[in-house]
Structures are given as C-alpha cells and as structure tokens.
Amino acid sequence: MVELTGSATNLTIAGRTFGSRLIMGTGGAPSLDVLEAALQASGTELTTVALRRVDPSARGTVLEVLDRLGIAVLPNTAGCFTSAEAVLTAQLGREALGTDWVKLEVIADEVTLLPDPIETLDAAERLVADGFTVLPYTNDDPVLARRLEDAGCAAVMPLGAPIGSGLGIRNPHAIEMIVEQAGVPVVLDAGIGTASEAALAMELGCDAVLLASAVTRCHDPVAMAQAMRHAVSAGYLAAHAGRIPVRRYAEASSTMVGRID
Amino acid sequence: MHITLNGQPHELPDGSTVADLVADLPHRGVAVAVDGAVVPRSRHDQPLTEGAAVEVVTAVQGG
Numbered sequence: 001m002v003e004l005t006g007s008a009t010n011l012t013i014a015g016r017t018f019g020s021r022l023i024m025g026t027g028g029a030p031s032l033d034v035l036e037a038a039l040q041a042s043g044t045e046l047t048t049v050a051l052r053r054v055d056p057s058a059r060g061t062v063l064e065v066l067d068r069l070g071i072a073v074l075p076n077t078a079g080c081f082t083s084a085e086a087v088l089t090a091q092l093g094r095e096a097l098g099t100d101w102v103k104l105e106v107i108a109d110e111v112t113l114l115p116d117p118i119e120t121l122d123a124a125e126r127l128v129a130d131g132f133t134v135l136p137y138t139n140d141d142p143v144l145a146r147r148l149e150d151a152g153c154a155a156v157m158p159l160g161a162p163i164g165s166g167l168g169i170r171n172p173h174a175i176e177m178i179v180e181q182a183g184v185p186v187v188l189d190a191g192i193g194t195a196s197e198a199a200l201a202m203e204l205g206c207d208a209v210l211l212a213s214a215v216t217r218c219h220d221p222v223a224m225a226q227a228m229r230h231a232v233s234a235g236y237l238a239a240h241a242g243r244i245p246v247r248r249y250a251e252a253s254s255t256m257v258g259r260i261d
Numbered sequence: 262m263h264i265t266l267n268g269q270p271h272e273l274p275d276g277s278t279v280a281d282l283v284a285d286l287p288h289r290g291v292a293v294a295v296d297g298a299v300v301p302r303s304r305h306d307q308p309l310t311e312g313a314a315v316e317v318v319t320a321v322q323g324g
Contacts, residue, residue, distance in 0.1 A: 025323065025324040026322040026323060026324065027322050027323040027324055028322070029322060032322075035322065048323065048324030049320040049321065049322065049323055049324065050320070050321050050322070050323025050324055051292070051318045051319070051320060051321070052318060052319070052321045052323075053267040053268070053316065053317065053318055054267065054286060054291065054317045054318060054319045056285075058321075061290065061319070061320065061321075062320055062321060062322050063289065063290045063320050073320070074324075075320065076323060076324035078323050078324050088294060088297060088298075088299070091294075091299045092292040092294060092299055092316075092318050093292070093320075094299075095292035095293075095299050095301055095302070096289075096290050096291055096292035096318065096319060096320060097289075097290060097320060098289075103324060105324070212324060
C-alpha cells in the first residue's frame with residue numbers, strides 16, 4: 001500500500017501543520033486500549049478531549065494514551081450550554097493542558113446537541129480576545145460560519161448532522177457554500193457514520209474531518225479508523241483532481257472509428 | 262472550614278490552600294477553578310475561604 005504524503009495529508013491551522021486531515025475525538029470508546037489502537041490506525045495527529053470533574057477512582061488516562069502516540073491534544077468545551085460555561089471550561093483546559101487551542105462547543109439542548117449560535121459566537125469573541133486559538137463547532141450555516149471567521153476563529157467546523165447520529169452530510173450545498181467563502185480551514189465536524197461520508201466532506205472542499213463515534217462506537221474501531229484515514233485522503237485527492245463533468249447521457253470511452261461492420 | 266468541592270460539601274482545616282486539595286493529583290491534565298475563576302498553578306498556595314466553590318477538573322475521553 002502506498003502511503004500518502006504532502007497536501008493529501010498535511011493540514012495547516014493557525015500556522016501549525018499536522019500530518020493528517022483526520023482529527024479524531026476520543027469519546028465513546030469502550031476502553032482506553034481500543035481507543036489507543038483506533039487512534040494509531042487513524043493516523044490522526046490532533047485529537048479532542050473533554051474536561052470533567054476529577055474522579056479519584058479513575059485508572060489510566062486518555063492523556064497517557066495521547067502522549068504515548070505523540071498526538072497533540074485539543075481540549076473541547078463539550079457539555080457547555082452558555083458562553084460563560086464555555087469560556088471557563090476553555091480556560092480550565094488551557095491551564096490543565098498547556099495549550100491555548102480549544103474546540104469551542106456550546107450546545108442548545110441535550111436532545112439535538114445542536115450548536116447554540118448566539119452563545120457560540122459570543123464565546124468565540126471572548127476567547128479570541130483572551131488569546132485562544134478557537135476552532136468552533138457550528139451549524140451548517142454559511143452566515144454563522146462567516147461571523148465566526150470575522151470574530152477571529154482559526155477554523156470553522158460545521159456539522160454534517162447531529163453529533164453521534166451517523167446521518168452523514170444532510171446539506172452538502174450549505175457545506176460547499178461555507179467552503180467557497182471561508183478564508184480559514186473548514187473542518188466537517190459531527191454526523192459522519194461511514195467512510196463514504198468522510199470522503200464526501202473532502203470532495204465538497206473541506207480541509208479536514210473531525211469524527212469520534214463513527215470509529216469509537218462501531219463494531220471494529222481499528223478497521224473503521226483505517227477506512228476513515230483512507231477516505232479523507234481519497235476525498236481530498238478527488239476534490240483536487242478535476243473530476244469529469246456530470247452528463248445526462250453516456251459518453252463512450254472507446255472510439256467509434258475503426259470498428260468492424 | 263466548609264467549602265464545596267466538585268459540587269459536594271467538603272470539610273478542610275482552616276488555612277488550607279488549593280495546593281493542599283490537589284496534592285495527590287498529577288500536575289499535568291488537572292486544573293482548578295475557585296468561585297468561577299481559574300486559579301493558575303503559580304497561585305495554588307493561596308488560602309481557600311469559607312464557602313468557596315471549588316472545581317477540580319481533568320481531561321477525559323470526549324468530543
């Protein structure tokens with residue numbers, strides 16, 4: 001198997017380059033051992049963690065896994081419903097992990113887990129002012145994506161579908177519009193269920209894909225992690241290969257000249 | 262001294278500090294907020310006050 005390198009795999013956000021266009025989440029894995037094997041198979045170099053109250057009985061930590069694999073950590077603000085909660089959680093993440101990068105996530109309710117656009121934009125403005133490199137999870141709304149970029153976010157991360165739903169990309173047209181207007185990297189975040197959907201995200205022009213459940217909650221996380229790794233690279237290559245136009249009728253690939261009577 | 266630690270009532274000797282609370286925890290991956298504001302490690306020697314609401318968090322699987 002040929003290993004892909006160069007632009008098919010190199011992702012640059014805010015001046016930092018990662019050797020994979022697949023950003024992984026760590027949520028949902030049945031054990032740290034399974035998580036470690038899946039992360040390694042995915043080839044990811046940037047991976048999210050959440051911040052929660054210390055459990056003194058916990059054994060082994062996700063940080064030990066990421067350190068062993070040499071994967072950069074991206075703290076998130078998962079579970080926050082307000083800008084104020086998200087800002088404090090981001091600041092705790094910076095203190096705990098020594099990074100000013102944050103995946104900003106402010107959800108509106110526990111049923112849809114959809115981003116609250118008002119709180120998300122407010123938190124983004126506050127965190128940028130506080131020196132954070134902000135990667136916001138956002139709706140598939142081109143206007144909101146533009147507002148987040150204007151607020152100084154280092155990337156925009158529109159959802160394909162609700163978190164953990166595996167519904168894929170419900171509004172490809174909106175994702176294309178976000179990509180066309182964006183001056184920062186676009187990361188398709190949430191909703192991916194299988195490899196073809198990750199490839200589609202890249203074919204739509206996204207710079208990267210962020211996913212967790214599709215890998216961590218499937219039957220064979222290592223196999224799916226490999227599938228996602230290849231899908232993201234394949235989608236990127238296809239997007240930049242100048243595909244053939246779509247036609248309503250057939251176009252023969254063999255010449256009609258010289259055929260026998 | 263009574264404080265609230267991660268949402269639960271907690272008793273501490275008077276004069277206890279943030280450093281006392283986190284003494285048994287690893288340095289990396291742990292952060293503390295008191296009354297809604299992060300207390301950086303450089304200020305963990307500050308004494309806690311009666312009724313303080315303390316959050317001690319760490320990185321877990323997520324996102």
